[in-house]
Amino acid sequence: DIVMTQSPTSMSISVGDRVTMNCKASQNVGSNVDWYQQKTGQSPKLLIYKASNRYTGVPDRFTGSGSGTDFTFTISNMQAEDLAVYYCMQSNSYPYTFGAGTKLELK
């Protein structure tokens, strides 16, 4: 199975910060990486698909980049409503695999 190593595990941030997290795949997954947001008590929501494509209705402060094995997700201007756990997932081949998540907390 493809292992998705996500870092960091958590971040203490302030409103207005630029937030960057990373995912490294254990083998080449092309551009087939998605990023999800999960707020406490809610179902996950897709933010970015195929590494860099913003899903419908997602604000442009959320961006993704990367290909092959290294991927980055950025929130350019952190808002309070962005507090959540963020997961990367490779959809290049079954079994799909998720990173362990990055939890954003207020400083």
Add this chain to the structure above:
Amino acid sequence: EVQLVESGGGLVQPGRSLKLSCAASGFTFSDYYMAWVRQAPTKGLEWVASISYDGGSTYYRDSVKGRFTISRDNAKSSLYLQMDSLRSEDTATYYCTTDEEVEDYWGQGVMVTVSS
């Protein structure tokens, strides 16, 4: 409005079976691959299984292969997960979701607890 509504969860003893259902509405169900994703308490997301448009192809994570069966009924716009030989490590919230990147829909999740 798109809706995915899971049902069938609950408390079950190890070794027993449970069948989850997911009722879809608001989109053309037969046009979508579908999947089950689970999340153990306080843990991360874990893909469980996917199924093709007509049910002809199915895919499973190794830890559930041979124990879980994903299926669908397009006439009823419903997705199912038959879970046999349940183990304590199967305890989780199970989400029904589309396995399509450009159309991402999720249910609210249903809790399955495997315990004696």
